[in-house]
Amino acid sequence: MRDSQWLTAILQTSFDEIYVIDAQTSRIIHASESACANLQRPFEELRGLPFPALAASSAETQLERRLRSLNRQTRNKEKDKEPVSFSAVLVRKNGTAYPILFRLQKCEINQISAIIAVGQPQSASKKGDEETGPVSNPFKTSDIPSDINTPWLVYQIIRKNDGSVSFPHLSGGCENLLGITQDQLHTNPDLFLSLVLPQDRDSYIESMTDSAIYMKSWNWEGRIWVDSIKEIRWINLLAAPHQLDNGRVQWEGIMTNITQSKQEEMEIKLSKNRLAELSAHVEEVKEQERTQISREIHDDLGGNLTAIKMALALLAKRLPHNQPELAEKAEYVDQLVDRTIEAAHRIASNMRPSILDIGIVAALEWQADEFSRQSGILCKFESTAPDIQLQPAQSTAFFRIAQEALTNIARHAEASRVSIQLTASKAHVQLKIIDNGKGITVADRMKPQSFGIRGMIERAHSLGGKLSFDSVPKKRNAITVVIPFTDMLFDSEISLPVKN
Known part of the structure; x- marks a missing residue:
């Protein structure tokens, strides 16, 4: 609290x-x-x-x-x-x-x-x-009615050199909060530690020791078992330490029931996890649809356009020689078919390049070449290995993050150089996109319309990884994505050096 x-x-x-x-x-x-x-x-x-x-x-x-x-x-x-x-x-x-x-x-x-x-x-x-x-003693038990019904209690606790503790003063909220009376805790101070769940006891003792050593506020949150109602309850201890004689330390503070706020916190966390899972599922469905549409454009539409071009060539040969205007029309239609075939290939590649099926290294290298050709900005790609075998979802995530980052650089960065670096170890795989442009500020990342940046972050998180920004405008701006190598496969015949 x-x-x-x-x-x-x-x-x-x-x-x-x-x-x-x-x-x-x-x-x-x-x-x-x-x-x-x-x-x-x-x-x-x-x-x-x-x-x-x-x-x-x-x-x-x-x-x-x-x-x-x-x-x-x-x-x-x-x-x-x-x-x-x-x-x-x-x-x-x-x-x-x-x-x-x-x-x-x-x-x-x-x-x-x-x-x-x-x-x-x-x-x-x-x-x-x-x-x-x-x-x-600013917290006197006599100041508070013994039957007070509050979600908190005021207390004093003293710890001796041997680690033993005592509770000189406890307010009347003791039984209501802990399920035990003031007299029980006065008689047996170790009873409080027995209330703390075993998995939280180490953090309780560690936080108390840390407060005693450095004389700083003791702030601990943990769970206790309230036997009278057969229920686990979250409590918060907040106290100020004082050094006494003989190495003893005394804390004076307040103990509060934070069960409701903790439950709300866990519900929010669960809701965020479910939203992240939903987001990842939506992205997976979108990629499947893109893959299907891309293949249909390439196979069906591309095949039909090629057939039209072949049929048009046969018709052009049979046109009368004394009607040149028909030959010109046929040539125009032939050029239109060529442009349509090229557009179909470009749309299919943008939706999901077939080169992704070859591997992430080849896909990122192709992406760097395409970016240089379309934007006129020098873009170099480097990889620590000629092949890194990833799961399809992982390859797609890296490719889409790089695609979004390059799009932002082309639109906003005013950069003259871009570098894409892919490194791998047995623990993780890392993608870094570096440019010498204006960079991405914290304000840019917090804008309500920054869906592209949020999409990159969500893609990294959906795979258990993280995405970070490091910006020195006009010198070196980097977007780094690190994803654990869980369930990823290396080419067993390839040695993978790691760049520092």
Whole structure:
């Protein structure tokens, strides 16, 4: 769970006044619903307001001084890591004032240096002198009703040098979230690890150890077994570490039920996989149709046109010599048949060149020659082997990706040189198209109409590969496709060197 998600949950459910303050400007970033209600002001009015401005005029300077002092703390000393508390007087929108006891602590939220202010309004009889001592435990179990029914719990956990752990403080959401009571977890702290599914325990221990070593936030997602409802539940741990004496480490944080969001995430992933499978199936059907149409054009239409040309030649020989205009008409029709035959061959080749049946190396070499002839741009083809035997779908994917890349270069790149490189190893086969044109920017790839680029990416992904872009405009722009050599076949008599 992201910082913003657990913070929002606390701000919406806490009975305390909670303010998140920008440590640099002292302005309010977030405020809890209780704070807005007590101040009689909507959050839209509080957002961006200097936090000291909420206090009575006599306490405003004092509150501002307290914030500056807290912001200057270096965190190098253990005492600087603890929250501090003091009293203040806040003013409601209607002009009435009320005393409040604040606890302040500096922290990092979404990489922003912030100060968390947790306030508990006090009765007039409790208003007293400012308290400046540290608060050792900002998450007290007694602050939260024991029967609270929430999808999260606030906790403290301490790990000793020997790896053993204890849970000094747990909020009342323990049984609702984990299916075990606070007393059970206090008595047997190892019970929590037993709840974690075996396949997720290593990541749990690894993330805890990593947080302890580097003193960074502990953020872990994993699955637990809730025996009371016989159900697997996803949880997120988000906590801040503190170094204690004797090598002990203490974390204070929040544990949240993220099962629903995880299920939605998995459904989205499954949907994306199904869309990818559908896309791959559509491309396969299209290629089959192209192959069939190409063969029909070549065999049926091409054969008929050849027969027409032969019949026309016989008729031309029998035309009267004294009618030259008929001979001219016959010659024109003969030329028209030739152009039609040429167009039929070109259309059939564009749909699916028959040279693909010979092999991917021959097909890409032919494609490079055709590109040079049609565009006037120098295009060289290189391969590490004279033959690389691929499955038909794999050969077609490489050919179509190269075809789309060359089309884009001819239309948009303003390049003068193009290189097509095909390399192979026992692990994968790689296709690289390099040019010295303008290149493809990130904005170009994100355009809604960039169907050609998306088609290249989908073709690579459908075969378990990946497609990447590397662009240095006017110098070297490369599109690289790498596909694993799963179910691909090498010519056993050919040695395949690999280019670096």
